Every structure is written in structure tokens, then in C-alpha cells.
Amino acid sequence: MRRWILLYLMILSAPVHAVLNIEITGAGEHQTPVSLVRFAGDAAIAQSLLALVGSDLARTGLFKLIDPAGKSPHEPRDIRPAEWLGVEAVLIGSIQSQSEGKISVEFRLFDLVRNAELMSQVVTAKEDQVRAIGHRIADLVYERLTGSPGVFSTRIAYVSRDEGVYRLVVADSDGDNEQALLTSREPIMSPAWSPDGRQIAYVSFEKRRAMVYVQSLTTRQRKLIADFPGSNSAPAWSPDGMQIAMVLTRDDASQIYLANSNGSHLRRITHSDAIDTEPSFSPDGKSLLFTSDRGGSPQIYRVSIDSRDVERLTFESGNAFSPRFHPDGNSFVFAHFNEGIFHIAVHDMESRQTQILTAGGWEKKPSFAPNGKMILFATEVQGRGILATVSSDGRVKQKMVAQRGDIREPMWGPFLK
Amino acid sequence: MKKLILSVLLLNLLAACGSNPPKEEAMAPATSAAVSEAPAAAAAADATAVDAQAAVDAQAAADAQAAADAKAALMEKNSVYFPFDVDAVQDADRETIMNHAEYLASHPDAKVRVEGNADERGSSEYNLGLGQRRAKNTKRALVLGGASDSQIETVSYGEEKPRCSEHNEACWSQNRRADINYSAQ
Numbered sequence: 001m002r003r004w005i006l007l008y009l010m011i012l013s014a015p016v017h018a019v020l021n022i023e024i025t026g027a028g029e030h031q032t033p034v035s036l037v038r039f040a041g042d043a044a045i046a047q048s049l050l051a052l053v054g055s056d057l058a059r060t061g062l063f064k065l066i067d068p069a070g071k072s073p074h075e076p077r078d079i080r081p082a083e084w085l086g087v088e089a090v091l092i093g094s095i096q097s098q099s100e101g102k103i104s105v106e107f108r109l110f111d112l113v114r115n116a117e118l119m120s121q122v123v124t125a126k127e128d129q130v131r132a133i134g135h136r137i138a139d140l141v142y143e144r145l146t147g148s149p150g151v152f153s154t155r156i157a158y159v160s161r162d163e164g165v166y167r168l169v170v171a172d173s174d175g176d177n178e179q180a181l182l183t184s185r186e187p188i189m190s191p192a193w194s195p196d197g198r199q200i201a202y203v204s205f206e207k208r209r210a211m212v213y214v215q216s217l218t219t220r221q222r223k224l225i226a227d228f229p230g231s232n233s234a235p236a237w238s239p240d241g242m243q244i245a246m247v248l249t250r251d252d253a254s255q256i257y258l259a260n261s262n263g264s265h266l267r268r269i270t271h272s273d274a275i276d277t278e279p280s281f282s283p284d285g286k287s288l289l290f291t292s293d294r295g296g297s298p299q300i301y302r303v304s305i306d307s308r309d310v311e312r313l314t315f316e317s318g319n320a321f322s323p324r325f326h327p328d329g330n331s332f333v334f335a336h337f338n339e340g341i342f343h344i345a346v347h348d349m350e351s352r353q354t355q356i357l358t359a360g361g362w363e364k365k366p367s368f369a370p371n372g373k374m375i376l377f378a379t380e381v382q383g384r385g386i387l388a389t390v391s392s393d394g395r396v397k398q399k400m401v402a403q404r405g406d407i408r409e410p411m412w413g414p415f416l417k
Numbered sequence: 418m419k420k421l422i423l424s425v426l427l428l429n430l431l432a433a434c435g436s437n438p439p440k441e442e443a444m445a446p447a448t449s450a451a452v453s454e455a456p457a458a459a460a461a462a463d464a465t466a467v468d469a470q471a472a473v474d475a476q477a478a479a480d481a482q483a484a485a486d487a488k489a490a491l492m493e494k495n496s497v498y499f500p501f502d503v504d505a506v507q508d509a510d511r512e513t514i515m516n517h518a519e520y521l522a523s524h525p526d527a528k529v530r531v532e533g534n535a536d537e538r539g540s541s542e543y544n545l546g547l548g549q550r551r552a553k554n555t556k557r558a559l560v561l562g563g564a565s566d567s568q569i570e571t572v573s574y575g576e577e578k579p580r581c582s583e584h585n586e587a588c589w590s591q592n593r594r595a596d597i598n599y600s601a602q
């Protein structure tokens with residue numbers, strides 16, 4: 001099976017350049033022993049790819065990376081299974097330079113247990129897209145070995161606050177390759193990815209109150225879609241990308257409205273005298289999760305878009321905020337505030353059980369990776385906001401500490417189509 | 418504070434009454450006997466007028482100073498504070514509200530932005546909603562106190578612009594507030 005993949009990269013402004021220090025704790029229940037062999041060809045590129053694929057796989061906690069110990073096969077026929085005891089799969093490959101600064105990377109994943117090739121592919125891209133190639137290879141290795149698509153090529157968005165300057169940042173899912181989409185002296189909140197990953201809706205206070213904008217990542221053009229009196233906030237895209245749910249205070253307290261993605265055809269979805277906010281579309285587009293204090297304290301509710309029927313979903317002690325659906329629609333993640341601290345928790349809608357995934361702290365704004373296997377959230381280290389992830393089973397945790405700035409409001413982006 | 422402002426206003430009123438030149442003087446009958454004395458009388462009248470003008474000027478300056486002082490005193494206390502996850506204006510802030518309400522009622526051209534804020538113990542979006550409700554309730558109290566609806570705009574910054582950024586009640590209590598900010602005219 002051979003496929004050619006052309007990498008699509010988004011054009012953004014100058015990179016922000018920040019060094020991240022990533023700290024991983026815990027391991028998956030089962031760790032697959034994998035060996036990555038440095039690819040043949042350009043040594044510098046081969047080394048970059050090896051490091052990237054290795055760190056991507058290691059961060060999941062699902063793989064045990066075994067040193068090839070000097071063995072360097074580049075073709076399946078060079079692999080002698082007897083030399084790879086204890087290793088389940090080995091990644092080999094080679095890099096060829098092409099015209100116009102392009103390279104093509106051919107790679108194969110070999111199953112040492114069944115003595116069979118699991119995958120053979122070629123990726124072609126420009127030389128300066130080595131990171132993208134590495135993430136793509138890691139995605140495919142992850143998919144072949146776990147059965148779920150990898151998310152290393154996906155992107156995340158967040159807000160950084162540094163000495164009174166707010167930036168809306170888009171970065172690779174490992175937190176690297178940061179690029180600022182918007183820089184402002186006034187707060188920015190609540191970035192929300194369009195389902196195709198090409199636009200971001202967000203809240204900006206640049207006109208001295210909260211208004212909702214939609215900005216293209218490719219052209220950088222943006223459009224103000226809600227500037228009603230009071231606050232305009234909490235944008236969330238419908239799964240088909242045609243509509244945006246948002247929260248307005250123009251008629252009353254914070255209430256949820258639905259509009260076309262250009263802001264037209266506005267209609268009200270919730271009717272309460274409470275704060276109804278943080279809508280999140282179900283994967284089928286038929287209902288919204290939201291946070292409301294209509295029962296006295298903030299908890300998670302669900303509203304059907306057709307019938308407008310509302311159902312309360314969490315009955316936790318303490319408060320529940322920021323619900324986001326799992327991609328399968330059967331559970332959701334939220335921030336649970338109890339006895340003075342925030343935890344990241346998952347609520348299963350079938351069993352009605354809540355599972356706390358993290359040790360607790362200033363943990364806010366969780367969102368699932370598009371494969372549902374990891375959760376990105378904001379936490380704090382020494383008074384500074386940072387990015388963190390936890391696996392959906394709570395076993396593997398990761399903190400991404402940037403050298404400066406205060407990071408808030410992260411949101412994991414979709415698969416790029 | 419309210420009493421102080423009221424007494425300042427009263428003093429101003431009394432002072433204004435006292436400085437008005439008596440009407441009889443201005444309406445002195447023009448008799449023949451008086452004609453010869455006219456220049457002197459006129460000079461005296463002029464002097465009175467000059468004195469009166471000076472008094473008026475001094476009073477205007479005093480009034481302006483008093484108004485500036487009153488506004489400065491008003492601006493010294495332009496925040497109202499809320500308990501955790503509460504958006505109702507508290508009794509402790511009634512005086513602050515009444516002072517601003519009276520100022521707005523007596524200065525119909527004055528405009529304010531009421532900016533609601535929240536501490537960090539919630540999601541940023543929930544806190545934006547909470548700050549908006551605090552601003553709205555502060556506006557309602559100002560209107561009940563005599564301000565007009567059209568003088569007051571309400572906005573929320575939620576937890577985005579904390580006055581204090583540590584994780585403790587001393588800090589949080591400063592961040593749970595609504596600020597009454599006067600717009601430049």
C-alpha cells in the first residue's frame with residue numbers, strides 16, 4: 001500500500017518563537033515497544049525526523065521507545081527479527097532530495113511479531129516542512145499501532161498574556177511552531193475552531209467590550225459577527241460549519257443564540273433569567289451542552305436545538321464549567337470546581353458517572369483532541385498559566401511550560417482535511 | 418460623604434443669596450437733588466457693581482472648585498463590591514451608589530460606563546456573564562437612585578482584568594466589583 005501525500009500548511013504571520021519544556025508523567029496501561037531507526041539520506045533531516053517522531057510517540061505514554069542499538073536497516077529485507085527481541089514494531093525509511101527544495105520521505109512500519117509490513121508510504125514536502133513531515137509519520141505510526149488516528153499534525157489555539165499584551169496564538173499540538181493570529185492591548189477570549197480548521201472564532205475586547213470575530217487562518221481576514229449591546233461571547237461552531245452558537249446579553253442575562261456563521265439569522269435558544277453560557281455542539285449537531293446557574297450554582301445542562309428542551313446533566317458538589325463533547329458524543333469533559341480547586345473531569349452520559357482525571361489546581365478550559373484520546377487544558381505553574389494534557393483515561397499527563405507569558409483558553413483544533 | 422456634599426451645596430446656595438446686590442439700591446429714584454449727586458451715586462453704583470461682579474466671579478470659582486472637589490470625592494469611591502458568585506448590590510455600598518446616582522441626576526449630561534468584574538473562581542465565560550449581571554444590577558441601583566437609564570452603559574470584563582492576581586480571598590474580594598467610570602465629555 002503506497003500513497004503520496006502532499007502536505008497542506010497554513011500561512012500565518014511571523015512565528016512567536018518560544019521554547020517549551022515538556023514534562024511527562026505516567027504511562028499507558030499497555031506500552032507498545034517500538035524502535036525508530038534513523039532514516040537513510042540527509043543526516044540532519046533524518047536526525048530531526050527521528051527526534052520529532054520519537055517525542056510525538058513518547059508524549060502519548062502508549063509506546064516504549066527501544067534504542068536500535070546500532071542496527072540501521074533501511075529496507076524490510078535488512079530486518080532480521082531475531083535481532084529485535086522484545087520489539088513489536090520498527091520504523092525504517094529514507095530521504096531523497098528532489099528539485100525546487102523539496103524532499104520526499106519514504107517510510108515503512110514493520111511488525112516484528114507477525115513478520116509483516118504494516119505500512120509503506122511516501123510524503124513529499126518542502127525542506128522547511130520537516131516538522132510537518134515528522135508529525136505526519138507519527139500520526140500514521142500511531143494509527144497503525146493503536147487503531148485510532150494520530151493527532152500530532154493537528155493544531156491548537158490559545159491566548160497568551162504577557163506584560164499587558166494579549167496574543168491569539170495558533171501552534172502545533174506539541175505547543176511548538178507558535179504563530180500569532182491577533183495581537184491586542186485588550187483581552188482576547190474563547191478561541192473556537194471551525195470544523196475544517198481554516199477559521200477561528202474568538203472574543204476580543206478591542207472595542208472596549210466583548211465582541212465576537214471570525215478570522216481566516218489562510219488569508220488572515222476577519223469579520224465582526226456580533227456587536228450587540230452588552231457582552232457578545234462564547235462562540236461555538238456547528239459540526240457542518242454553517243452555524244455559530246454564541247452568548248449575548250442584549251436581551252437579558254447571558255443567553256445562548258444561534259446564527260449563521262456570518263452572524264446573520266440570529267435566533268434565541270435558551271430562555272432563562274440565569275447565566276447560560278459556553279455552548280458546545282454535539283457531534284450530530286442536534287443539541288448543545290452549556291453551563292448554567294439556573295439551578296442555583298453553575299452546572300452542565302443540555303438543550304435540544306429543535307425542541308429547546310433542557311436537561312440537567314451534572315449534579316456534582318461544587319460547580320461545573322466549560323463542557324466539551326467527546327468526538328463520539330457519548331461523554332463530555334468539563335472543569336469541576338470544588339473546595340477551592342479545579343479538576344478536569346469526564347462525565348459519561350450513558351452511565352451518568354463522573355471521573356476526575358487530574359490531581360487538581362487552577363485547571364480550566366478542557367477540550368478533547370479530535371481522536372478523543374487526549375484532553376488539552378490550561379493550568380498553572382508558579383503563578384503562570386501553561387498548557388497541559390491528560391490522556392482520556394487519566395493515566396498520562398503532560399505539562400508544556402513556555403519560557404514566558406501567561407497562557408489561557410486553549411482549544412484543540414480539528415483534523416485537517 | 419453624602420452629608421458632606423449636601424452641606425457644601427447648602428453653603429453655596431446661602432453664599433449665592435448673600436452676594437446678590439439689594440434691589441432697592443439699583444432702583445434708587447432719580448430726584449433733582451439726587452441728580453447733582455448722580456456722579457457720586459453712579460460711582461458708588463459702579464463700585465457696587467464691580468464688587469458684585471468680583472463676588473460673582475469669586476463665587477463661580479468657588480462653585481467650580483466645590484464641584485471639582487465634589488466630583489473628586491465622588492470618584493474616590495467609584496467601586497462597589499460583591500460576595501463570591503453574588504451579583505446583588507450590597508447594603509455596604511448603598512452610600513456610594515446614592516452619591517453617584519445624585520450626581521448623575523443633577524448632571525444630566527454626565528455619562529458613565531459601569532464595568533463588572535469577577536474573581537477567577539469560575540470559567541472565563543461564566544465570569545463574563547457574572548460581571549455583566551453585576552454591572553446591570555449596579556446600573557439598576559443607580560437608576561433607582563435618580564440617574565437616567567440613558568446615562569449608563571454596562572459592560573463586563575469578567576475575570577480578564579483583575580486588580581489583583583494572587584489566589585487568595587484578599588485579592589479575590591478586590592476583583593469582585595463593578596466600577597462606575599465617568600466618560601470624558
